[in-house]
Amino acid sequence: MVETANHHQPASAPPPPALPLGAARGPTWPPAEQLQQLQYCIHSNPSWPEACLLAFQHYIVMLGTTVLIATTLVPRMGGDHGDKARVIQTILFMAGLNTLLQTLLGTRLPTVMGASFAFLLPVLAIINDLGDENFTTGHERFVHTMRTIQGSMIVSSFVNIILGYSKAWGNLTRLFSPIVLVPVVCVVGLGLFMRGFPVLANCVEIGLPMLILLVVAQQYLKRIIPKGHIILERFALLFCIGIIWAFAAILTVAGAYNNVPEQTKMSCRTDHSFLIQSAPWIKFPYPFQWGTPIFRASHVFGMIGAALVTSAESTGTFFAAARLSGATPPPAHVLSRSIGLQGVGMLLEGIFGAAVGTTASVENVGLLGLTHIGSRRVVQISTAFMIFFSIFGKFGALFASIPLSIFAAVYCVLFGIVAAVGISFIQFANNNSLRNLYVLGLSLFLGISIPQYFVTNTDLNNGHGPVRADGQWFNNIVNTLFSSPPAVAMIVGTLLDNTLDWKHTINDRGIPWWVPFQNRNGDVRNDEFYSLPLRINEYIPTRFL
Structure with missing residues (x-):
């Protein structure tokens, strides 16, 4: 017999480690600092002919906001169609100049600096305050209003200049984390x-076909026709605008809008802006073209609120632009110099007599994601189109006659892309943390809900918002500040993220990933993306860089 009592069974192998829930069903995606599907990043460039077409596309996209703001404000000032054409020309000229400055000496990101809606409330307040004064003609009222706006913008521009070049704004952004970036960047898109x-629904027979055609041509058709993939991906927007614009012109000529409400005519007709008839052939915007600026302390405070709002809006847009152009998040010193330069741009806008200030254009950043082209050179070339069409008014007026519903359809896509980019920042933090979800949810919801309350309860006829204390200066600042989704989301998110159990959740908040990008030498790529051209940094004091 064989003894078996002392024989031991071999030890069984330990069970394999449990896979994360759902891992067996498919791959998981690690965080990616750069989007892999970009065809050209910030410092790579397409061919010159292609770059020029892409640049023209950027010009067309930013034109809608410019026309909409001028159409909203100029009639209330007492201006006629010729005045509106000159205002559009001035805004375009300053947009081109400020975009060139920002791409050369500011953030260096491919961002267009376009007209900002944040200035609507303070400008409307100025218009209302001047409503009781007597003027012999509407044009005289318009010129006086423009001079008052100029004075307010000149004074309030120093807020951004001081915030930027004192590095105060950059130090504020050091308090950010991916948990703050998500709601801020999201509402930069969703807040619009x-x-x-x-706006599309004001002329649904033009706007809805534009939206459907753009989605089908740019996303589906390029997959059905592989040979046309590149062309459709990059230029479908231009093709679609041309087709629907021609369709709108046919409806206009056929008399489809002869007996419709005025609002429908403004949104549908291709000839109702009267810009082609009233725009001068050649008109060069020049300093103080409306006359000597008028300075009133009561009007300055509303503009100060708008200046703060544009700083918040631009900051969120810059982070989205960095992601869509293949760059690292902009460091604190880059954001400081960009906001300071934005203040310089606002000063120039006040001197040249633009009706509103500029901010980083959300729609143009969305265009980077739509075309997969994040090239800085393309945006710099687009400034040539802005300046050219601002001087040669008849040519610019032709494209400004594109119905607003077409632009609105385009914005539905572009604003959505920017909002989605904001969501992507959550990958750098712990999105399974209930603490993080609380901060995200509250910041995102209040960032949309509070501004909607302020906008809904604002009378556009007089610029009065829901806050109506005894001090009008206080009302103007608060109403303007809390009408901005990015500003509200930034305030709520920063406060919550830096006070709610912040010491024990550093890793959950994504701080280890975030901190290197905030220092000048924290990441080796920072200098690659954000260094100034021609070694200018060697001749400028560090505090201004």
Whole structure:
């Protein structure tokens, strides 16, 4: 017999480690600092002919906001169609100049600096305050209003200049984390929802076909026709605008809008802006073209609120632009110099007599994601189109006659892309943390809800918002500040993220990933993306860089 009592069974192998829930069903995606599907990043460039077409596309996209703001403000000032054409020309000229400055000496990101809606409330307040004064003609009222706006913008521009070049704004952004970036960048896009489908619906027979055609041509058709993939991906927007614009012109000529409400005519007709008839052939914007600026302390405070709002809006847009152009998040010193330079641009806008200041254009950043082209050179070339069409008014007026519903359809896509980019920042933090979800949810919801309350309860006829204390200066600042989704999301998110159990959740908040990008030498790529051209940094004091 064989003894078996002392024989031991071999030890069984330990069970394999449990896979994360759902891992067996498919791959998981690690965080990626750069989007892999970009065809040209910030410092790579397409061919010159292609770059020029892409640049023209950027010009067309930013034109809608410019025309909409001028159409909203100029009639209330007492201006006629010729005045509106000159205002559009001045805004375009300053947009081109400020975009060139920002891409050369500011953030160096491919961002267009376009007209900002943040200035609507303070400008409307100025218009209302001047409503009781007597003027012999509407044009005289318009010129006086423009001079008052000029004075307010000149004074308030120093707020951004001081915030930027004192590095105060950069130090504020050091308090950010991916948990703050998500709601801020999201509402940069989502907060403009009233410029999307509500404007499209004013002329649904033009706007809706534009939206459907753009989605089908740019996303589906390029997959059905592989040979046309590149062309459709990059230039479908231009093709679609041309087709629907021609369709709108046919409806206009056929008399489809002869007996419709005025609002429908403004949104549908291709000839109702009267810009082609009233725009001068050649008109060069020049300093103090409306006359000597008028300075009133009561009007300055509203503009100060708008200046702060544009700083918040531009900051969120810069982070989205960095992601869509293949760059690292902009460091604190880059954001400081960009906001300071934005203040310089606002000063120039006051001197040249633009009706509103500029901010980083959300729609143009969305265009980077739509075309997969994040090239800085393309945006710099687009400034040539802005300046050219601002001087040669008849040519610029032709494209400005594109119905607003077409622009609104385009914005539905572009604003959505920017909002989605904001969501992508959550990958750098712990999105399974209930603490993080609380901060994200509250910041995102209040960032949309509070501004909607302020906008809904603002009378556009007189610029009065829901806050109506005894001090009008206080009302103007608060109403302007809390009408901005990015500003509200930034305030709420920064406060919550830096006070709610912040010491024990550093890793969950994504701080280890975030901190290197905030220092000048924290990441080796920072200098690659954000260094100034021609070694200018060697001749400028560090505090201004």
